[in-house]
Amino acid sequence: DQQVKQNSPSLSVQEGRISILNCDYTNSMFDYFLWYKKYPAEGPTFLISISSIKDKNEDGRFTVFLNKSAKHLSLHIVPSQPGDSAVYFCAGNHGSSNTGKLIFGQGTTLQVKP
């Protein structure tokens, strides 16, 4: 049961352009969604989150959009930089039942070309 899906395994963009990473979910009980960035041989690093009652959250070059009716969220990176090249994971956090676990998608590998 894949509750969080990232259907694009990889994405390649040119430096300075916008990167858009997508994520779909099936569980309506998530109250927070989070994006993590992971470099090889390192642990994931928290990037940005959004509450399920919001539709947008912005932090510098990173903006997350949430479309609850479509059960879809996206991470926009503008402008993209070569240092953004990494694997990006979206994750959902349960609300009413505190299971303690984040449910992660499979990840999308972003490559930003100079």
Add this chain to the structure above:
Amino acid sequence: EAGVTQSPTHLIKTRGQQATLRCSPISGHTSVYWYQQALGLGLQFLLWYDEGEERNRGNFPPRFSGRQFPNYSSELNVNALELEDSALYLCASSSLDRAGGYTFGSGTRLTVV
């Protein structure tokens, strides 16, 4: 402030042996989470410890177990190692801020030969 620390960084074991992985959370965090990332796969939830108790476990066999100590550090034990247990094992800790997510350590790369 020190982050989440894990040891060892790399571990090579033979099939059938036992592996012990260690994690120290961020100071003040009482919850510790363990995740497995097998090659080419996402992060799979293993275990959650809080205040010394196991609160939840993922869909893994009983060979995977652990504990949390009074200082909130944690151990993950994997018994009767199988080749498919080869993976990156990540530990994370969190505060009560649900918006802030979890802070992960750099992981232990376990290789079973």
